[in-house]
Amino acid sequence: MEKLELKIEQMPHCKNLPQYQTEGAAGMDLYAAIEQPITLGSLERTLIPTGLKIELPHGYEAQIRPRSGMAIKHGISMINSPGTIDEDYRGEVKIATVNLSKEPYTIEPGERIAQMVIAKVEQPKIVPVVSVSQTLRGEGGFGSTGK
Numbered sequence: 001m002e003k004l005e006l007k008i009e010q011m012p013h014c015k016n017l018p019q020y021q022t023e024g025a026a027g028m029d030l031y032a033a034i035e036q037p038i039t040l041g042s043l044e045r046t047l048i049p050t051g052l053k054i055e056l057p058h059g060y061e062a063q064i065r066p067r068s069g070m071a072i073k074h075g076i077s078m079i080n081s082p083g084t085i086d087e088d089y090r091g092e093v094k095i096a097t098v099n100l101s102k103e104p105y106t107i108e109p110g111e112r113i114a115q116m117v118i119a120k121v122e123q124p125k126i127v128p129v130v131s132v133s134q135t136l137r138g139e140g141g142f143g144s145t146g147k
Contacts, residue, residue, distance in 0.1 A: 006118060007055035011092060014051025015110055027065060027115030030095065032107050039106045040099035045079050047094040048113055056087040056118070063117040064095060070113070075101025078114065 008017060016031035032038075033051030040046060056062060064083035070076040079098045095114045099105050107113060137145075 004057060004060070004118065006057075009053040009055075011051045011053065013049065018052070018116055027117045029067070029112040030064070030093065030114045030116055032095075032109060032111045032113045034107070034109050037106045037108050039104050040076075040097065041104050042099060042102050045096065045098040048097050048107060050093045050095065050113075052093045053090055054085065054093060055090070056085070058087060059120055059122075060087055061085060061119055061121045062093075063119055064093070065115045065117060067112060067115055074105050075099060075103075076105055076107075076113075082117075 010017065011033070013035070014033045016033075018028035018030055020028050030050045030052070033049045038046060038048065054062060062085035064078065064081075064085065066077045066081055077098055077100055079096045083096060085093060093116075097107070097113065
């Protein structure tokens with residue numbers, strides 16, 4: 001089976017290409033392409049540049065997700081998780097980062113700050129109907145099946 005190709009342009013301030021940490025990893029790590037450390041106070045948010053531009057194949061998106069270790073150890077996450085990069089976007093990939101902890105956190109140049117997962121997407125035909133079909137669950141949501 002032929003591997004999908006992801007075309008990546010490294011901007012001048014980019015020092016690291018995305019990298020899978022293990023053979024079975026779903027997400028590739030993205031790195032902070034910054035010259036100086038950036039300290040985020042509690043509940044502060046910012047865009048962290050990666051120095052990358054990507055060209056996705058038709059019918060695919062890039063999902064940008066927090067790194068689980070940073071989230072659990074330091075409260076560093078993303079304000080729009082997962083973030084979506086559409087196939088026709090050609091600007092720099094930036095990470096909408098937030099510090100959800102009570103302590104300041106400093107992002108260092110070259111630090112792994114997020115993961116990128118490439119996923120197939122469909123654009124379905126929109127079909128207006130008078131009503132949708134019924135199920136046993138019905139309109140139950142937001143914890144209706146348990147905690």
